[in-house]
Amino acid sequence: MKDCRVVYCLLALSIFSKGGAQPTQTVAEEFLKVESNQSISSGVPVRTSIDQTLEIASQKLLSGEESERVAAAKLLGKYSLRNSSLLLIGALGDPSPLVRRAALVSLVEHYNNGQIIYEAALVEKIYARLGDSDVEVRREVSALIPRLVPGLLQSGMEKLEINGRVVYRSRPGKLRPDLDKLTQDALLDSDSIVRQNLLKNHFSLRLQIHPATMVALLEDKDSRVLLVALDQVRIYGRIPGIFEQVKKLAIHPELGVRAKVLQVSRNLSRSYPLYRDVLRVLLNDGNRGLAAQSAVELARLGDSLSAKTVRMISAYLLSVQGLDEFSEKVFNGLSALGPNSTEVYRELTEHPSGRLRAVAWQNYLTQTKGWKDAKIWLPATKDRDSEVRQLALGAIRGRVEQLGEDDLNSLIESRYKDVRAFAAECLLVVELKIVENMFLELLIDEDGLVRTTTLRVLAKRRVSGWMKVHIRSLLDPNYAIQRAAMDGLLSESKVGVPALLDFVRAHPTESISSLARQELQRLGYRP
Amino acid sequence: MKKYICILLGLISGVSAVVGSDEWSGSSDLASIRVMQFRRDGGNRIRYPDALPSLLELMNEQARVGFDPDPLFIDTLTDGRLFDNPILYLNCDELPNFDFSPEENEALRRYLKLGGFLYLDAGIKASFLGADMGHSYAAWEERPEVREWFAQLFPESLFSPLPRNHEIFRTFYKGLPDNEYLRLEENQKRLPDTVLTFVEQEKWPQATYSFVGMKVNGRLACVASPICAMGWGRDEFGSWVPPISFRIRESAEDFDETLKLASFQGKTYEVTREDGLKDIIYTIPGKRPLWVREPTERWRIFKYYSGEEISDYAHSFYARLGMNVFLYALLN
Numbered sequence: 001m002k003d004c005r006v007v008y009c010l011l012a013l014s015i016f017s018k019g020g021a022q023p024t025q026t027v028a029e030e031f032l033k034v035e036s037n038q039s040i041s042s043g044v045p046v047r048t049s050i051d052q053t054l055e056i057a058s059q060k061l062l063s064g065e066e067s068e069r070v071a072a073a074k075l076l077g078k079y080s081l082r083n084s085s086l087l088l089i090g091a092l093g094d095p096s097p098l099v100r101r102a103a104l105v106s107l108v109e110h111y112n113n114g115q116i117i118y119e120a121a122l123v124e125k126i127y128a129r130l131g132d133s134d135v136e137v138r139r140e141v142s143a144l145i146p147r148l149v150p151g152l153l154q155s156g157m158e159k160l161e162i163n164g165r166v167v168y169r170s171r172p173g174k175l176r177p178d179l180d181k182l183t184q185d186a187l188l189d190s191d192s193i194v195r196q197n198l199l200k201n202h203f204s205l206r207l208q209i210h211p212a213t214m215v216a217l218l219e220d221k222d223s224r225v226l227l228v229a230l231d232q233v234r235i236y237g238r239i240p241g242i243f244e245q246v247k248k249l250a251i252h253p254e255l256g257v258r259a260k261v262l263q264v265s266r267n268l269s270r271s272y273p274l275y276r277d278v279l280r281v282l283l284n285d286g287n288r289g290l291a292a293q294s295a296v297e298l299a300r301l302g303d304s305l306s307a308k309t310v311r312m313i314s315a316y317l318l319s320v321q322g323l324d325e326f327s328e329k330v331f332n333g334l335s336a337l338g339p340n341s342t343e344v345y346r347e348l349t350e351h352p353s354g355r356l357r358a359v360a361w362q363n364y365l366t367q368t369k370g371w372k373d374a375k376i377w378l379p380a381t382k383d384r385d386s387e388v389r390q391l392a393l394g395a396i397r398g399r400v401e402q403l404g405e406d407d408l409n410s411l412i413e414s415r416y417k418d419v420r421a422f423a424a425e426c427l428l429v430v431e432l433k434i435v436e437n438m439f440l441e442l443l444i445d446e447d448g449l450v451r452t453t454t455l456r457v458l459a460k461r462r463v464s465g466w467m468k469v470h471i472r473s474l475l476d477p478n479y480a481i482q483r484a485a486m487d488g489l490l491s492e493s494k495v496g497v498p499a500l501l502d503f504v505r506a507h508p509t510e511s512i513s514s515l516a517r518q519e520l521q522r523l524g525y526r527p
Numbered sequence: 528m529k530k531y532i533c534i535l536l537g538l539i540s541g542v543s544a545v546v547g548s549d550e551w552s553g554s555s556d557l558a559s560i561r562v563m564q565f566r567r568d569g570g571n572r573i574r575y576p577d578a579l580p581s582l583l584e585l586m587n588e589q590a591r592v593g594f595d596p597d598p599l600f601i602d603t604l605t606d607g608r609l610f611d612n613p614i615l616y617l618n619c620d621e622l623p624n625f626d627f628s629p630e631e632n633e634a635l636r637r638y639l640k641l642g643g644f645l646y647l648d649a650g651i652k653a654s655f656l657g658a659d660m661g662h663s664y665a666a667w668e669e670r671p672e673v674r675e676w677f678a679q680l681f682p683e684s685l686f687s688p689l690p691r692n693h694e695i696f697r698t699f700y701k702g703l704p705d706n707e708y709l710r711l712e713e714n715q716k717r718l719p720d721t722v723l724t725f726v727e728q729e730k731w732p733q734a735t736y737s738f739v740g741m742k743v744n745g746r747l748a749c750v751a752s753p754i755c756a757m758g759w760g761r762d763e764f765g766s767w768v769p770p771i772s773f774r775i776r777e778s779a780e781d782f783d784e785t786l787k788l789a790s791f792q793g794k795t796y797e798v799t800r801e802d803g804l805k806d807i808i809y810t811i812p813g814k815r816p817l818w819v820r821e822p823t824e825r826w827r828i829f830k831y832y833s834g835e836e837i838s839d840y841a842h843s844f845y846a847r848l849g850m851n852v853f854l855y856a857l858l859n
Contacts (some may be wrong), residue, residue, distance in 0.1 A: 013604050046788075053790040071779030074828055075789060078817050101719070105830055113814055136719045144833045147784065192715070193835050223710065224835065227764055258767030320594040321559050325763040352559050355597045461570075 050079060058087050067273035069099045077106025080113035089122055093470030104129065104140040111147045123151030124176060131182050135191045142186065142197035149204050152179075163363060174206055187213050192222035199228045211239045218245040223254045230260045237268045243275065250281040258282065258290055259326075265296045276301060283309070288316040289326035296333030314344045322353035331359065342367050354385035361392040371399035374407040381411060381419045393422050400426060405434045412438060417447040424453035428460060435463050443469065451476075452484045467492065471499050474512060484511035490519055501527055538809040559595035563609065565617040566600050572621045577760035577768060579616060585761070590699055590854060604631035609638055612655045614856045618756055621648040625672040627679075636680045644856035647673060650751025651737060655796035655808050655816065657727070662815075663753040664774075665730070668799045673751055677741065686739040686751060688801065690760035695750065697733045698847070698855040703727065703734045704843040718840055723833050725775040726840075736848060737801065744859065750852065754831050758845020767842035770834035776819060779828075786826035793817070 046167060048056070053075070061073035073091050076084040084430050088110070091103035107126065117123055127148055129141045153173035160167045175183065183205060187198045200215060202209060209217075214236050217229040226249065236242050246268075249261045265278035279301075282294035292313045299305055313330060320327040331348075334341040348360035361380045370376035380392030403426050411423035427435050435457075442454040455473060458466040466488070473485035489496035501520060504513050504527045517527045564579055566572075583594040598616070601608060604627060609615065615638070619625075627635070639645060650673045653664035669677075669686045677686065689695060703726070706713055717723060740750040760768045779785075793811035800806055804822040811817065818828040 048788050050790040053788075056785075065780075067780040071781055071785065074777060074779060074830065075785060077830070078828070079790070105832065108833075109815075109831060135716060139719075139834055139836070196835055221712075224766070224839075227766060254765070256763075260764045321587060321593060322597040323597040324580060329763075353595055353597060354561075355595075430774055 014095050015488050050081070054079060054081070054083055054087070057084070061091055066096045066098060070092060070102045073099055073102035073106055073470060076103075077109040080110045080115035082115070085110050085115055085117055086122075089117075089125055089524070091092065092129055094127065097132075097137065100129070100132065100134060101136050101140070104137055104144075108140060108144055108147075109414055111144065116147070116150065118151045118154075120151055121152055122525075123148050124179060127152055127179060128182070130194075135194070138186070138189065138191060138194045139197070142194045142201070145197065145201040146204060149201075153206060180207070183207055184210065184213065188216060192220070192225050195220065195222070195396070196228050199225065199232060202232070209236070211236070211241065214239070215241045215245055218242070218249065223257050225253075226252070227259050227260050230257070230264050234267060235316065237275070243272075243278075247277070247278050247281065250278050250285075255287055255290065258285060258287070262290060262294055262297070265459055266318055268298075269301055276303070288312065290332065292316040292330045293326060293333070296330055296336055299336040300333060305337065305340070310340045310344065317344065317348055317356070318351060320356075323355050323359075326420050327356075331356070334363070349380070352507060354383075354387055357383065357385065358388040358391040362390060365392060365395040371396035372401065374403055377408065378407060381414060381422070386416070386418065388417060389418055393418065393443075397422070397425070400429055403430050405437070406431070408438060412441050417445075417450060419446065420445055420450045421453050424450050424457055427454065427457040432461060432463065435461055440461060448478045448480055451478070452480045455481060455484040455488060459483070459484075459491055467495055467499065470496070471503065474500075474503050475507070475508070479511055482510070483515070486512055486516050486519065490523070497523070497525065501525060529759070559593055559597045560614075560857070561595045561597075562614045562848075563612050563615045564598040565604070565615060566602055566621065568623055569602070572623065574618065574620060575756040575760055575769075577762070578756035579759065581733065581761040582759040582846060582853070585759075585846055586853060590850065592854070592857070596834050604634045604638075609634060609643070610641070613642065614644050614646070614853060616646045616648065618648045618754070619652070619670065619673065619751075620754060625676045627676065632680055639680075639743045642746075643748070644859075645749040646852055646856065647749065647751040648756050649754040651739065651753045653796070653798045653808075655794075655798070657809055663757070665753055666796065666798045666830060667737050667739070667801050667803075669739050669751045677749075681741065681743065682742050684743070685748075686741050687746075689738040689740050689750070691732065691735040693735075693738075695738065695740075695747070695851060695855045696733070698851040698858065700734065700847040700851055701729060704840065704847065709839060709843055716836070718836060719832060721830075722773055722775055722837065725777075726773075730773075730775065731844060734844065734847065747855075751797050752852075755845045755849055755852075758842045759849050761842075767839060770833065770838045771841040771845075772831055773837050774815070774829055774831055776827040778829045782818075782826045782828060783824065786820075786828065791817065 031444070057072040057076050060068045063069055069091070073088060076088050078101050085107065088103045088107050092100055092107075094100050094103070104126075117126075126144070127141065129137050132138050132141070152175065155173035156171050157168055158171045160169065174180075180271070183198065183202070184207075186194060187202070187209060189195050195217070209232075214233070218226060218233070220226050220229065225337075230246070230249070232245065233242060246261060246264060249257060250265075252258055252261070261278060262282055265275045265282075268275040269279065276298065279294045279298050283291055283298065285291040285294065295305055295309050295313055313334070317327060317330060323331065333526070334344055337344070342364065345360050345364035348363055349357055349361060361383075364370065365377055365380075368376060377392060377396050381389060383389050383392070408423060408426055408430055411419055411426060414423070415421055420442065427439060427442070439454055439458060442450055443458075445451055455470065458469060470485040470488045473481050474489075476482055476485070486500065489500040497520070500516055503510075503517050504520065507513055520527045562579065562583060580596045580597045583596045583598070586592045587594055587596065599608060599612060601615075628722075635645070647669075649663075650669055651666055652670045653666040656662045657662055663695060667688050668674075674686065677684070706715065709717060711717060718726065736752060736755075738750050738752045740747050742748065757769065757771060758767075762768050766834060791809055791811075793814075796808045796810065797805040798808055800822070806822070807820040809817045809819065815831060816829050818826060820826050
C-alpha cells in the first residue's frame, strides 16, 4: 500500500509540475478557497477546472479508504488525458481488486475515447495484469489486447558493439519473455472468457501456441472456447494430434460446434485430403441440415453421392421452413450434384416457402432448359407468390419459341397481371391464326402494361386490322398506350404514317402529339 | 406453461392471414407464418440484416412455431401483402424519414384495427443519442417522430408505458437468463458484480424493459421499444453477432458531492424516467455520456462494460425479449 502511495505522489507531482500548473498543495488550497467563496456568495457550487479535478482525484487515490480510491478511479475514466491515464496505471497496483477493476474499466474508457498509450513500459504494466488474481481484471485486460498491441510490440533499431565494432540491427517487436510466458499460461486460464480472448488475439500478439496447448484448447469444456479454437485451427492443421481432435469434435453434442467443424474441415480438405474423413463422419450426423451440407461439400470435392444421400438432401430441403443459413448453403451446393440435382429442384418448386420456390424454379428451368416445353414452366405462372412468378418468367422470357393455343389461353386467363403481360409477349411466337383469335382478350385487359405490350406485338406481327386498333389507341388516356400506337404507326409508311399525320393535325393538343410531330419531322415529314 | 404455449403456437401456425385477400385464397395449405419487415429505399439502411431471420429461427427452435425464417420485405404500407400477415416489424432507425402518404396511413390504420400487430423497434430513442445509432437508452416515452406519425393515425389515442408486470414480458420466457441458459458452469461469473446488480435491480428487473404501447379497439396493437434487434443476430454456429456493450450507472460514496463540482464543459439533456420524472444527462459532444443527476439529487456516473460475457448476456436477454414480443403478438 505504501508503495502505491509513493507511486501516486510521484505521478501527481510530475504531472502538475510538467504541466506548468502550481504545486499540488497550492492548487488544492486555491480551489477550496474559490469554491467556498463562490458557494457563499451565490449559493451555487462552482465547477472545478480539469487540473483541479484531476488533482483532487489523485489525492483520493492515496486515501486509506477503499471506497474513495474506487470513486477516484471511476471519475478519472471521464477525463481521457495522458495525466489521468498515468494515474490510473498507477492504481493498477492497488491492493484492492475493486480499485484495480475500476482503474481498468476507466482505462478502457480512455482507449475508447482515443487516448492511446504507446510507451512500452506503461503498456506492459497494463498487460501484466493478465496475471491478476481477480478474474474481472483478467477479463478486462484480455479483452483490451487489440488496443495494447501497438504499444506492446514495438519494433525498432538497436546499437550494439560486437568485437569493438558498432553494429546496428533491427529489433523485432515481440513480447517480453516473462509476458510471453504469462500469455502461454493465460491460454489455459481457469476462466473461459480469458481463454477465449487470448485465443482470439494470439495472432496479433505474434504468438505461436504450443501444440499441446492447442490440443488442450480443442478439448475445452466451454463450447465458445471451442468455436474460437476451431477458428484458429487452420494454421495448426498439419500438427500431429490436431486432426484427431477435430475428428472427435465431429460428434460433439452441440450443433454449433459440429457446424464449425464442418466449415473447418471443408477448408482444410482442400490442402489436406485427410480432413475429408471428418466430412464423412458428419454425413451421418443426426441433424439433417448438417448432414446435407456435408454431402454437398463432399460432392464439391469430387465424391460421388449415393441415391440415398441425394434423397436425404431433398428430404431435408423439403422439411425446412424457409431459406436460413444452413438450408441456403445446401441449396447453393445442389449444383455440385450434377444431373441428380434436377429432381431435387423440381420437388422444391412445391415448397411452402415462397423464396425457396422462387430460386428452385429459377434453377430448375435453367437446368432443364424448361422454356422449350410449356408443360414445365406453366405451373410457375400459377404460383401465388409474385416473387416466384417474376423469377420463373425471368428465366424463360425471350427464350420461349412456340406455344399452343390452350397454353396461351391459360396465360391470358390468369388472375395475375404479370402473367397476362407475359401472355401478350408470347403473341410474338404463336401462330398468326392464334394471335388473331386471342388478341382481343388482351387488348381489353384492365392493366395498361398488358394492353401496351399487346399493341406493340400486333404491330410487329401485322395482324389484320392492327392499323385501325392503333389509330383508335392514339386517343387512349394512357400515355404509354398512345406511345405504343404511335410507334406502331411510324413503322408502316404507306398507311400508318399518313394516319399519324392526320391525327396530329386533327388533335394538336393531345399529349402524344408533341412527340409524334418530332418523330415525323425526324423522318422527313412536315406535320 | 411453455409446453402449453408450444401446443397453442403449433395450432396457430396454420392460420396467419389477417384478412384473406384474393391472392391468398386457395393457398391455405401453406403452414409457414411470414413476418413482414418494412424497409424503405430498397433496404440501403439495413443495420442488422441477421437479426430478424435469426430470431424467427430461434423461435422455431425453442417455441416450435412455424415461422418462415425469411422475412417478407415490404417497402410501402399500401402493399397488398400487408393484410396477408399478422405481424409487421419496423426498425425506426432504418427509416430515412417518417413521411408516409395518406394512403399508407389509412392502410396501416385499417391493418391495426383488423387485428394486425406493429412492432416499432428503436421507437424509443433518447434525444441526446443524436445521430449516433450505435447507442440505445431506455427512455420511457416514444420518440417524437413516432408520436407525430401516430397522431395522424389515431389522433384520439396515445402511447403509454407498459407496466413491468405486463404479460408481454413473460409470454414465453420469464426472468433474466441464468447460468444454465447461458451454458455457463454453475459458479462461473455471468457478469461483473456491479453490472449484474445493476441489471437485475434497475436495467432489466425481472427481464422487463422500457416499452410503450398503443391499444386499438382495446387490444395492444403496437409497441415501441429501444433498439432490440442488435441483440437478435446469430451466425450459423450459434454465436451472437454483433458484440454489445453495457452502459450502467455506478455510484460511489462521495459522488453526490464530487460530480457536482467535477470539471464539465458539455451539454445536459433531460430524459423521462419510468416514474415520469426527469433524469439530467451530462454529455460532451462526440463522446459517450458522462454522468446523470437523478431527480432525488443522486448523482451517478455512466460506465461502459464490454466483453464476451457482457455481449452474450445482452444477446440472450434481447433474444428472449424479442421472442416474448413476437409470441405475444401471435397469441393476442
